[in-house]
Amino acid sequence: xxxxxxxxxxxxxxxxxxxxxxxxxxxxxxxxxxxxxxxxxxxxxxxxxxxxxxxxxxxxxxxxxxxxxxxxxxxxxxxxxxxxxxxxxxxxxxxxxxxxxxxxxxxxxxxxxxxxxxxxxxxxxxxxxxxxxxxxxxxxxxxxxxxxxxxxxxxxxxxxxxxxxxxxxxxxxxxxxxxxxxxxxxxxxxxxxxxxxxxxxxxxxxxxxxxxxxxxxxxxxxxxxxxxxxxxxxxxxxxxxxxxxxxxxx
Amino acid sequence: xxxxxxxxxxxxxxxxxxxxxxxxxxxxxxxxxxxxxxxxxxxxxxxxxxxxxxxxxxxxxxxxxxxxxxxxxxxxxxx
Numbered sequence: 001x002x003x004x005x006x007x008x009x010x011x012x013x014x015x016x017x018x019x020x021x022x023x024x025x026x027x028x029x030x031x032x033x034x035x036x037x038x039x040x041x042x043x044x045x046x047x048x049x050x051x052x053x054x055x056x057x058x059x060x061x062x063x064x065x066x067x068x069x070x071x072x073x074x075x076x077x078x079x080x081x082x083x084x085x086x087x088x089x090x091x092x093x094x095x096x097x098x099x100x101x102x103x104x105x106x107x108x109x110x111x112x113x114x115x116x117x118x119x120x121x122x123x124x125x126x127x128x129x130x131x132x133x134x135x136x137x138x139x140x141x142x143x144x145x146x147x148x149x150x151x152x153x154x155x156x157x158x159x160x161x162x163x164x165x166x167x168x169x170x171x172x173x174x175x176x177x178x179x180x181x182x183x184x185x186x187x188x189x190x191x192x193x194x195x196x197x198x199x200x201x202x203x204x205x206x207x208x209x210x211x212x213x214x215x216x217x218x219x220x221x222x223x224x225x226x227x228x229x230x231x232x233x234x235x236x237x238x239x240x241x242x243x244x245x246x247x248x249x250x
Numbered sequence: 251x252x253x254x255x256x257x258x259x260x261x262x263x264x265x266x267x268x269x270x271x272x273x274x275x276x277x278x279x280x281x282x283x284x285x286x287x288x289x290x291x292x293x294x295x296x297x298x299x300x301x302x303x304x305x306x307x308x309x310x311x312x313x314x315x316x317x318x319x320x321x322x323x324x325x326x327x328x329x
Contacts, residue, residue: 129320138321166319 001055001148001170003046004110005080006101006131007039007062009071010121019220026121026220035071037183038116040078041176044183045146046114047079054148057081059108063100065089069199076194077186083197088204088211094122096211098130103207105135110171112153117142117175128175138168142177251279255304256327257286259294261316269301276303283308287323289316 011017011026012034020027035043046058060075061084062068072083086100105113118125125141132139140155144163147154157164158177168174186194204211232238242249253275258265268284275282282303286294287310298307314322 132320133324 001049001112002057002059002108002110003049003055004101004105004108004113005039005043005046005058005060005075006097006104006113006115006127007043007060007071007075008036008116008119008121009033009062009064009068010036010119013037013120019222023219023221025217033067033070035074036116036119036121038118038120038176038178040116040183041178041180042114042116042174043075043078043080044181045143045174045176046112048181049112049146049148050079055112059084059110061086061101061104063088063092063097063204066201069201072199073191073194074186076197076199077191078184079190081197083199085199085201086204086207087201090211092211093213093215094124094126095130095214096209098127098134099209099211100204100207101127101131102134103209105131105171112148112170113137113173114146115173115175117177128173132173135171135173137171137173138166139173139175140166140168141175143174144177144179146174146180252281252283253279254327255282255284256323257284257294257298259286259288259291261288261290262293264294264297272301272304281305285310285327287311287315287326288318289313 010033011028012032015031017026043060049055050058058080059082060072060080062072063086066087068085072085076083084104113131115128117128128139128141140157142158143155144158145156152167152169153172153174154165154167155174157166158179232241255271255275257268259268272282283306284298284304285308286298288294289312291309291311295307295309298304310326
């Protein structure tokens with residue numbers, strides 16, 4: 001069995017992001033970039049399936065700038081067998097990413113595709129679902145447990161107010177929630193070995209997909225800052241403020 | 251502009267999120283169609299009929315849609 005793990009290069013989760021001065025986008029200059037945490041969970045799950053003897057190959061794929069090779073090397077150090085970079089200079093939206101990945105799926109024919117449920121930069125939570133629709137594959141989003149057998153995959157999902165268990169026929173798509181697993185750290189020997197693993201680079205134009213944006217980003221702003229609270233002297237003052245300022249009681 | 255709102259429900263009652271969605275749709279336009287897909291949804295339709303500002307309700311009642319799986323729903327929504 002072959003598992004494909006699409007992943008995304010994003011601003012590291014420890015970085016406090018800020019908009020560019022003209023509010024056109026997030027300021028990415030001199031900011032630490034990492035593998036999106038949800039994608040790390042997806043990769044960890046794929047590697048664990050392989051280590052349990054249920055898969056032969058784990059392939060990491062990303063769509064992005066040449067610098068994304070760093071994140072693919074990280075994926076290789078964490079246990080992916082080989083990696084594919086579909087190179088593009090433009091910032092693609094989820095639909096375009098899903099189209100590109102569907103082309104990779106057509107070439108690689110994986111039995112299982114595991115993605116992070118969303119990236120921490122755009123918070124779109126769309127690529128996995130769109131990929132499912134484009135390929136007409138069954139999908140289970142927000143997975144907290146993944147169990148495999150010969151022809152199907154059983155996924156426990158985290159939904160509002162409980163858990164839902166779905167059984168999907170392979171090939172299938174799974175997107176990961178936080179509680180699925182705790183990703184490992186790359187060991188130094190594995191980081192060294194990762195440098196020798198195969199990393200294929202393709203230009204996005206080779207795939208012949210329409211990646212024209214369908215939406216336009218108008219502005220990026222910080223959330224409004226919240227005023228500090230006040231300490232009231234006594235209950236009367238509190239009641240007065242609730243009545244006349246906050247207007248929460250009549 | 252015509253707007254299609256897909257109702258969220260549990261085959262018995264409409265969920266609150268649908269009201270938010272309908273309210274948002276009303277801010278955008280006035281020709282609002284509500285789609286209720288599920289199984290044995292008569293009581294959901296009843297609730298939907300009480301909502302203000304909806305032009306039309308489409309009902310799609312079949313066992314296939316009992317569990318609201320995306321694979322089943324997206325086919326007929328795009329159809």
